[in-house]
Amino acid sequence: MAASTHDPDHALSPEDSLALIDAQRRTTQRRLRPHPLALFLPWGLVYVVAxxxxxxxxxxxLLPAPATVVVVALAVVGAVATMLTALVRSHHGVEGPTRRVATRYGGSWALAFATLGVVNSxxxxxGVAPTTISLIWSSSALIVVGLLTLAGxxxxxxxxxxxxGVWILVSAALSIIVGYPTNFLVLSLAGGGGFVVLALVAWARGRQT
Structure with a gap:
């Protein structure tokens, strides 16, 4: 009969067991959370650049309109592709409620902006005045992003x-206050800057832990 490999002298105490469980839980949460640089930095760069x-x-x-259209289109497509890739990779091999929630959350971004495009169009x-449409576009886009970020x-x-999310909603209000065309500068610096700062802070905190 084989001898038992269990050594009561090396058994974990209840405190050690709880600490081990908590460490494994935090490790799993980090693995399931998309990398902050892949999730936030692309959107920050979209806002800053576009x-x-x-x-x-x-x-x-200082910039011709056709060049601006190309820059905006490429920036948005690149950001969406990067974000979706990060979400898929972070939940690769994961099934059940966690994967469904992540999938629905990612899809809610596309649905929200598709709806926003229809409404504003x-x-x-x-016949709404172009300057008014500009203010509506900038503020409504920031409101959608702010609310979805709060949900995240x-x-x-x-x-x-x-x-x-709170900062983005504040920026939405500010974009209306400053008026046209400075609202786009608010989108670029305040909206994009918020995403860039969060990406860098989250990345630094991740390295520390």
Whole structure:
């Protein structure tokens, strides 16, 4: 009969067992959470580059409109692709409620902006003044991003998204206050800057832990 390999002298105490369980739980949460640089930094760069280009076109007139259209399109497509890739990779091999929540959250971004595009496009068709449409676009886009980021903060506590969501909503109000075309500068610096700062802070905190 084989001897038992269990050594009562080396058994974990209840405190050690709880500490081990907590460490494994935190490790799993980090693995399931998308990398902050892949999730937040692309959107930050989109806001800084794309809306900065729009402001350069409409404000000082330093950039031709066709070039701005290309810059905005490439920036948005690149950011969406990067974010979706990060979400898929972080939940690769994971099944059940966690994967379903992540999938639905990622899809909610596309659904929200598709809806926003339809609504604001209809306003253009109703004859709303272009400067007013510009303010509506900038503020409504920031509101959508802010609310979805707040939701992300509730899904992934400790990610910093809730604080970012609050900042984005404040930026939405500010974009209306400053008026056209400075609203695009607010989108670029305040909106994009918020995402970039959160990405760098989350990345630094991840390295420390």
């Amino acid at each position: 809306f900065g280009a729009v402001w350069l076109t409409l404000g000082p007139g 209809q306003l253009i068709g109703l 903060g509730l899904l992934w506590p400790g990610s910093g998204q809730y604080v970012l």
